[in-house]
Amino acid sequence: MRQVAELPIPTPAQARKIWESMANPSTRRVATRLRQAGLSVSHMQVARWRNEGWRPVAQNDHPLEAARKALDDAIPLLTSNPNTTANVFLEKKTAEREAPRINSF
Numbered sequence: 001m002r003q004v005a006e007l008p009i010p011t012p013a014q015a016r017k018i019w020e021s022m023a024n025p026s027t028r029r030v031a032t033r034l035r036q037a038g039l040s041v042s043h044m045q046v047a048r049w050r051n052e053g054w055r056p057v058a059q060n061d062h063p064l065e066a067a068r069k070a071l072d073d074a075i076p077l078l079t080s081n082p083n084t085t086a087n088v089f090l091e092k093k094t095a096e097r098e099a100p101r102i103n104s105f
Contacts, residue, residue: 008038010041012055015031015049018034028043030043034046068086072086
């Protein structure tokens, strides 16, 4: 299984630190600074964090990992096997494609 790169996830603590370091802070300026640092966040997310008192958020899965889990939940419907995962399904399909084709006459 190929590993998904760990992308940095912005946190309310990072946003708060930037907010407190600014003379005239705004949610848009804080979001811009976070994006410039390579963190994907919108100004509305910063506004929600601020309205919630900068409290820490529950750690969610990375979007790619969440999509992989959703695929793992759906694949058994295609295979009629509750133990099949997306990786097993993909490996089987790849092996079928790579297997030499035998013509039967």
